[in-house]
Amino acid sequence: MESDAQGDRLRRYATYASVSVASTLIVAKLGAYLLTDSVSILSSLIDSCTDLMASVVTLLGVRHALRPADANHRFGHGKAEALAGLAQAAFIAGSAVLLSVEAARRMIRPEPIGEGAMGIAVMLLSIVLTAGLVTFQRRVQAATGSVAIGADRLHYSGDLLMNGAVIAAILLTGATGLAIVDPLFGIGIALFLLNGARTVARDALDVLMDRELGEEERARIVELARAEPGVRGLHDLRTRNAGTGLFIELHLELDGALTLTAAHDIADRVERRLRDAFVNAEVLVHQEPAGLADERLDNRIAG
Secondary structure, eight states: OHHHHHHHHHHHHHHHHHHHHHHHHHHHHHHHHHHHOOHHHHHHHHHHHHHHHHHHHHHHHHHHHTSOOBTTBTTOSTTHHHHHHHHHHHHHHHHHHHHHHHHHHHHHSOOOOOOHHHHHHHHHHHHHHHHHHHHHHHHHHHHHOOHHHHHHHHHHHHHHHHHHHHHHHHHHHHHHOOTTHHHHHHHHHHHHHHHHHHHHHHHHHHHHTTOOOOHHHHHHHHHHHHTSTTOOEEEEEEEEEOSSSEEEEEEEEEOTTSOHHHHHHHHHHHHHHHHHHSTTEEEEEEEEETTOOOOOHHHHHHO
16 A cells, blocks of 8 residues: 555656646747747747646646546556647647748748857757656656656657757757758657657557556566466456556466465465556456356457
8 A cells, every 4th residue: 555655756756847848948948949049949949838738638637537437437547648648649649740840931931040159058958857857757657657657758758858859959050050950950859759759649649548567567477377386277358557557367277176365365376476566557366267268358369
């Protein structure tokens, strides 16, 4: 219980940090854009605006996801995190489209960049703040397995590359005198954003569609369950990520001559093994006699 409470606090702190960083960078980049009129800085400003909206959505999604299970949501509210991830993907894709339009306009009518030093200074500030946020988010995701925090981290990790690209665009434009370099970098950043939106949307949909855990994790579950003395086999293993935790279900094959109490004790030990190995996992074990010929999910999936 204490570990779960600590994980909940980390999730909340990560969302607060994300909103704070995005708000700070919007103010700084807006000032830099007004001074430089750089489309690359504009692209970064637009991205920071979507960052703020996405971070607010993440904050609300995480807050809702952390609500305990109730009579109408007995599996909890964890999928709210995945819904927040989908909203993030929409924000990212929208910002990429807006950026592409502005970059295309600048390619047709190139405009010079002014106050390049100021633009570079703001981008360096952005890199420092974003790197600190991403480092914190990575730790929170590792500790909690949060889908929404992971999507936000991926988004801000892309921002680090974007900020570096903006600096490169300003330097190259100043060195070559070619105003078209700036919008070309803007187009490249837009493509990068679209790819990030695809990744975030895919991960969120995996949660919403109850995609199974990876083969390595499933093999680990089987290994842990079979390691318990008295277990003769298992089948119909089902897993899913609910956003704030995992659900693991399996049928445990035991000696049919065991008493109900003995079978229950073995199942309890298997559940403890799995909960120790997987963060925030809820485990459901069905016990049945080994060798029982019954209808199985494994057989239906195998065709």
